[in-house]
Amino acid sequence: MNSTEFYYLLGMIGIVAFAVTAVLAVIPKGIDLFGACVMGIITAVGGGTIRDMILDVPVFWSQDLNYIWVSLFASIIAFYGYRLMNKRHIYQLMLYLDGLGVAMFIVQGADKAIALDFGMPVGPVILGLTTAIGGGLIRDVLAGTSTLLMKKDLYAVPLTIGAVLYMILLNEYPDYSNIIGVGCATFTFILRAIAIYREMKVPNWMMLKAYANDQMK
Template identity: 40%
Template sequence: MTELYHWFDLLGVMVFAISGTLLAHRKHMDGFGVVVLATVTGIGGGTIRDVILDTPVFWLHDSSYFFAIFAAVAVSIWWLNRQRTVPMQLLLTADAFGLAFFAVMGMQKAMSIGMPDTTVIIMGVLTGCFGGVIRDVLADEIPMLLKGELYAITCILGGVVYTQLSHLGLSLEITMLSAMISILMLRLAAIRWKLVLHVFKYRD
């Protein structure tokens, strides 16, 4: 089962790396910029999580993560050079899938070392969101975390689903899948229907 989790982790890295490559294309970055943006998007959130949890950083002794990033970059570059355009919807959708994958993997890691529910949820938010934050800051964009449709809130609600299903004694696979689907569906719904948590009144 550990091997299955590893493959899920690699898939999440690849999806986030693709979203980083798409943004690099929109910003007209060179090849090195593409790789940097894809890499920080793919492993940034998980790195921050592991440093805070004081556990070995997941990619230090496992080069498969970098192979996954390079493969995602290569496929994305090939596709983009054929298509010539990057629909914003594609970038948002790729980011939504990466958010769901990584948030749940972060929750699972925190839960596996005995962290309380609040910490589990926070680690899910960090893992899912902060690779994208680093990506957006490097690309001179306001991070998705801070604007527009529901973002971090989807991870928080997914974390509630994850922790509560865990306490009910459901299998780890069902718990993780349910939380992933919850995050993904809520994020896609937020994109589709422009769901925003407004607290200020702005003039038109």
């Protein structure tokens, strides 16, 4: 499998993971099949769409409609499959699938920015994050739920670590980009999976809420 195929596969896995988690997340809010599919597709391709608009390149799904079809079918399956799943298991599965998706997209998004020499070396980190969390942010805003930026889960920090590590390693060992890509996606997923499993929260030195609350009174 060459580099292009590899990143294509990463992207498709991420698309499926995002569409499914989006649908599972909005069903309890009482969405219908059409809304669920729109949410699934927007979450799956939204981050990459914003990335491509910022990079000023043709939007990726316009040149390969498989991205749309895959996210549409994944959304429909998730919508009707919801009944078959136990609620607690759904929630756990959703978290890990989402972790898989963001780990795929952080590397894939950064890679597209690198290929275009966009704002090196910070641009790829920003566009990797945009690809990974952009779709989810749009979903939360459209669904009227609190966005991940306002939550205390250890979510975006592992992604940023993964993206920064990817940039450092690529700079040191430019000949091993595929291995480094797989490694960083795996590393990012493991970091996120540990955070999910241990229900880790952002450490205290990164929080100011308690203090802010005191001061409010």
